[in-house]
Amino acid sequence: MVGWLHGPDAGAAAAPYPLAPWACDPRRSRGRRFAEPGAAPRTEHQRDRDRVVHSRAFRRLVYKTQVFVNHEGDLFRTRLTHSLEVAQIARSAARALRLNEDLVEAIALAHDLGHTPFGHAGQDALHERLAAQGGFEHNLQSLRVVDRLEQRYLGFDGLNLSFETREGILKHCARRHAERLVSADPEGPARRFLDGTQPSLEAQLVNLADEVAYQAHDVDDGVRSGLIAVEQLREVPLFARFHDQALAQPDAAAAGPRRVLAETLRRMLSAQVTDLVACSSAALDEHAPTDVDALRQLPALACFGATMREDTRTLKRFLFRALYRHPQVVRTTTLARTIVGELFDAYLAAPHEMSAEFASAMPPRLARSVADYVAGMTDRFARREHHRLTGRQLF
Numbered sequence: 001m002v003g004w005l006h007g008p009d010a011g012a013a014a015a016p017y018p019l020a021p022w023a024c025d026p027r028r029s030r031g032r033r034f035a036e037p038g039a040a041p042r043t044e045h046q047r048d049r050d051r052v053v054h055s056r057a058f059r060r061l062v063y064k065t066q067v068f069v070n071h072e073g074d075l076f077r078t079r080l081t082h083s084l085e086v087a088q089i090a091r092s093a094a095r096a097l098r099l100n101e102d103l104v105e106a107i108a109l110a111h112d113l114g115h116t117p118f119g120h121a122g123q124d125a126l127h128e129r130l131a132a133q134g135g136f137e138h139n140l141q142s143l144r145v146v147d148r149l150e151q152r153y154l155g156f157d158g159l160n161l162s163f164e165t166r167e168g169i170l171k172h173c174a175r176r177h178a179e180r181l182v183s184a185d186p187e188g189p190a191r192r193f194l195d196g197t198q199p200s201l202e203a204q205l206v207n208l209a210d211e212v213a214y215q216a217h218d219v220d221d222g223v224r225s226g227l228i229a230v231e232q233l234r235e236v237p238l239f240a241r242f243h244d245q246a247l248a249q250p251d252a253a254a255a256g257p258r259r260v261l262a263e264t265l266r267r268m269l270s271a272q273v274t275d276l277v278a279c280s281s282a283a284l285d286e287h288a289p290t291d292v293d294a295l296r297q298l299p300a301l302a303c304f305g306a307t308m309r310e311d312t313r314t315l316k317r318f319l320f321r322a323l324y325r326h327p328q329v330v331r332t333t334t335l336a337r338t339i340v341g342e343l344f345d346a347y348l349a350a351p352h353e354m355s356a357e358f359a360s361a362m363p364p365r366l367a368r369s370v371a372d373y374v375a376g377m378t379d380r381f382a383r384r385e386h387h388r389l390t391g392r393q394l395f
């Protein structure tokens with residue numbers, strides 16, 4: 001491994017607008033694992049964003065499930081549209097807080113790259129199969145995709161993203177994983193899970209934008225699918241408040257329930273982002289970190305106010321109960337889990353069925369390689385491969 005590239009690089013470009021003192025200044029990036037010259041006029045984080053957009057893993061997000069499996073309908077969110085919505089929300093908040101928008105976008109677009117086909121069901125199947133090898137976790141896998149699995153550059157594996165983008169991608173990490181990652185990459189993004197420090201504000205913001213985005217779009221998709229009813233949603237105070245506001249508009253009755261729902265969610269999203277910006281801003285005023293390193297030592301400063309935090313939790317609990325554990329969703333996820341688990345077993349028994357770069361791994365590393373291969377699949381490729389290898393068609 002080439003040394004860590006510290007400090008400002010002569011070729012590094014500045015952000016296009018004045019950043020807050022606690023923002024991640026692209027000219028003061030902690031650098032990349034493999035030293036590369038700057039690419040002005042692009043900033044280092046703009047360059048990260050571009051690398052993510054051009055990656056294979058990013059293109060596959062279009063055919064990966066968020067909650068509803070791809071073939072259930074064309075209008076449901078996929079991991080790709082989810083990631084774009086996260087980027088949009090996080091960028092709005094970042095601009096209002098004078099943070100590094102390019103960095104926020106790079107993190108948002110990369111945050112779900114490690115998801116298996118069929119959402120969480122696929123992850124559970126791989127986690128179970130890899131119990132002896134430390135398990136499978138989509139967050140760690142996202143980092144693994146950008147650090148190793150993408151193969152597009154001549155000099156190194158992975159996309160060689162900057163520290164700040166990798167820090168944002170690794171949003172959770174159990175201590176045992178952090179210890180392993182730190183021993184291979186002492187200055188890498190897992191260190192904070194041992195030190196107990198926070199990531200940049202940009203990373204914190206994407207994390208909250210992720211929640212805001214999926215709650216709003218899962219309500220939308222949930223209603224569209226017919227699995228949840230607006231009447232049920234009215235038990236959730238956050239939804240009821242903005243639904244009442246939307247219904248009180250003069251055109252509401254004539255516009256019909258679909259537009260009223262869109263208006264409700266638009267107002268809800270906007271209120272969440274406004275609250276997030278106002279409360280984070282107040283927390284920043286209170287703590288006044290001198291720079292991003294000082295900010296990393298503080299408690300998390302990207303936050304909702306107490307009321308919005310509680311309201312958001314109530315909505316989240318509702319979605320778990322009414323949508324993610326809906327019998328119809330559970331039925332699909334059970335099938336999905338079976339497909340992913342059986343694919344893993346089939347490739348482990350016959351590695352030559354995988355593409356060559358994965359098939360060459362030897363035990364004990366073969367299991368991880370099989371998981372990498374399966375995790376990278378789109379829903380439909382996983383379905384096709386499962387049919388080809390087992391002769392059964394589960395969907």
Ligand code: MG
Pocket residue numbers: 082086111112210
């Ligand atoms: Mg997400």
